[in-house]
Amino acid sequence: MWSFALPATYCTYPFHSEKNSILNVKELLDTDVLLKLLFHLPVNYPSTLPDISVNSDQLTRAQCTDVKDKLLEQAKNHLSEPMVHSLILWIQQHLKYVIKESATVCNEKTTLSKGTSTEDGIWMLLLHLDHMRAKAKYVKTVEKWATDLRLTGRLMFMGKIILILLQGDRSNIKEYLILQKTSKVDVDSSGKKCKEKMISVLCETKVQSQQKRFQTFEVKEYSTLDELQKEFETAGLATLFSDFVPPLLK
Known part of the structure; x- marks a missing residue:
């Protein structure tokens, strides 16, 4: 010793x-x-x-x-x-x-x-991932991080588009970003574990009163862009969708 x-x-x-x-x-x-x-x-x-x-x-x-x-x-x-x-x-x-x-x-x-609301100061983060080679392991890791940090939202797949939408305490969202960028969460073309290098922060902002607060974190796949758009609109995030998602198709 x-x-x-x-x-x-x-x-x-x-x-x-x-x-x-x-x-x-x-x-x-x-x-x-x-x-x-x-x-x-x-x-x-x-x-x-x-x-x-x-x-x-x-x-x-x-x-x-x-x-x-x-x-x-x-x-x-x-x-x-x-x-x-x-x-x-x-x-x-x-x-x-x-x-x-x-x-x-x-x-x-x-x-x-004390019966006081804890909804004040909830933040939202929208991330875009370029790809997932080890999809099953990657998804499991993202789900665990979201659970550990008490974050809600969606991991969304639509064609080649991969989005992570998170809501929660801002410090926990910051911690998630650190984990996402510093952990070996995927594999490279040779199958060796690697850190995420192809990630973009599309938006980080405070959740507004008219926007829905997700109650859980779910992994969902959408067959069409309309289905994905409806997910955003149902949560009161139509503007977030129109500002950031369509440009990813170009």
């Missing part, structure tokens, strides 16, 4: 043999958060996920659990390849989002217990 401690800004040391890591991470309120990460690597690692222990005097037990859960989610994207280095870098970059998300859940529960 080895251990080391140094600031989060320095990332040049050899992680591949480390199992015990202490990270000093600058968090939301300009406060240093000291994370102790313990990686237990099974015999058949990296084909099997490591056991991860997270401790910090500055975080609650629930927040440490959230950090652990997020690290395990990321680890699934690196099966069969060394991952400790990548996981440490990922949590250094994303700790504030994980903690903020954890705090958002607590705030939402408190707000609900």
Whole structure:
């Protein structure tokens, strides 16, 4: 068992043999958060996920659990390849989002217990994907991210058009974008896992009162453009459709 401690800004040391890591991470309120990460690597690692222990005097037990859960989610994207280095870098970059998300859940529960609406400040994101080579895995991953981040909306297929429409807390939408751009969610032409490079953010805006709030996240396929247009119109998003979808056909 080895251990080391140094600031989060320095990332040049050899992680591949480390199992015990202490990270000093600058968090939301300009406060240093000291994370102790313990990686237990099974015999058949990296084909099997490591056991991860997270401790910090500055975080609650629930927040440490959230950090652990997020690290395990990321680890699934690196099966069969060394991952400790990548996981440490990922949590250094994303700790504030994980903690903020954890705090958002607590705030939402408190707000609900007081009978106050949580619909204020809901945002919407429309993404266009160029293609999906590993469609089944890709779709499953998008569904999981949406569920984990409490985002609703649609993953829409119409011919060669692939759209992701998300609604939810703006910070969770930002976190989704980070996951979408930094995770190995698809495969390249040779079948090797790769990050999404052909993605376009068509629109990111606050949901207006006249627009419908999706209650779930669903994967849907449409045989015609009219069917796709009707989906947008039913949600009060006719303008969003006309502004961004037809140009994709040109």
